[in-house]
Amino acid sequence: MDTKNRQALIRQRAQTDGKVIATTLADELGVAVQTIRRDLRALCTDGLLERTHGGAVLPSGVSNIGYGDRRALNRDVKIRIARRTAQLIPDNASLFLNIGTTSEAVAHALHAHRNLMVVTNNLNVANILAQNPGCDVVVAGGSLRRSDGGLVGDLAAIAIDRFKVDFAVIGTSAIDLSGDLLDFDPEEVRVSQQVIKAARATILVADSSKFTRKAPVKVASLAQVAHFITDRIPSEALINQCADWSTSVAFV
Incomplete structure (x- = not known):
């Protein structure tokens, strides 16, 4: 799975569960934890997630996600x-x-x-x-x-x-x-x-x-x-x- 699709899946999981855990995602996607952490950093830099210890959560929002x-x-x-x-x-x-x-x-x-x-x-x-x-x-x-x-x-x-x-x-x-x-x-x-x-x-x-x-x-x-x-x-x-x-x- 390429970076774009992997990050899209991480976003979808966060929207469903409210949070994601790096080690859990790594196991499910069959990639290194460091790879997931890089994905999370990129998504947080874009304002799509907020980092927490061990993972990330949906950002506190004042605007809705796309329809x-x-x-x-x-x-x-x-x-x-x-x-x-x-x-x-x-x-x-x-x-x-x-x-x-x-x-x-x-x-x-x-x-x-x-x-x-x-x-x-x-x-x-x-x-x-x-x-x-x-x-x-x-x-x-x-x-x-x-x-x-x-x-x-x-x-x-x-x-x-x-x-x-x-x-x-x-x-x-x-x-x-x-x-x-x-x-x-x-x-x-x-x-x-x-x-x-x-x-x-x-x-x-x-x-x-x-x-x-x-x-x-x-x-x-x-x-x-x-x-x-x-x-x-x-x-x-x-x-x-x-x-x-x-x-x-x-x-x-």
């Missing part, structure tokens, strides 16, 4: 989360789907549903659902974020304020171990907060990699979520808090 990278990250887990989420949503329901690659997976998982009204500020979701004759799709207008097809800002929030939907299906960029849901763009956060207010029940869809990431803007708390669909929660204390908050947690 294409997010699509590929934990793809199988996102599909399982989406299928479980679709089971919670009956036919003849109204719902909101926000920006995010897991929300896109949920849109695909709703392909067999009928008589749904779906409001979204995600052009990718709208295009997916346009293939389902059983869905009426309403696009909440706003400022287009070209990087991911999201519609954000005051216009989107005002449009959402006109609705009261059965379910809000939301993703998030990061989850603090206190239970706070975090994101990067204040304009998107404003819309997500309005979505939660406009829903009778909120479903959070997020894989466990979100627990190893950081983001600077608070969206809401798990206490405001009725259902949390994920693959793993790293803290028993947080699982107990979810029970105290009456947040139903489902693992896939």
Whole structure:
């Protein structure tokens, strides 16, 4: 494996696990530990990782990783989360789907549903659902974020304020171990907060990699979520808090 592909794999592993260990990577990739350490130094110099004793972690972030990278990250887990989420949503329901690659997976998982009204500020979701004759799709207008097809800002929030939907299906960029849901763009956060207010029940869809990431803007708390669909929660204390908050947690 050449240097470029090896470093790409190291980045992907860090995004999945939150950290990488040099000796573990060396064993898995069949190279010398010194080779991995050189890779880690290069990735840290480029600002893609931060060195720790024996390895590296994702950097403390104030900006999100690229949308294409997010699509590929934990793809199988996102599909399982989406299928479980679709089971919670009956036919003849109204719902909101926000920006995010897991929300896109949920849109695909709703392909067999009928008589749904779906409001979204995600052009990718709208295009997916346009293939389902059983869905009426309403696009909440706003400022287009070209990087991911999201519609954000005051216009989107005002449009959402006109609705009261059965379910809000939301993703998030990061989850603090206190239970706070975090994101990067204040304009998107404003819309997500309005979505939660406009829903009778909120479903959070997020894989466990979100627990190893950081983001600077608070969206809401798990206490405001009725259902949390994920693959793993790293803290028993947080699982107990979810029970105290009456947040139903489902693992896939």
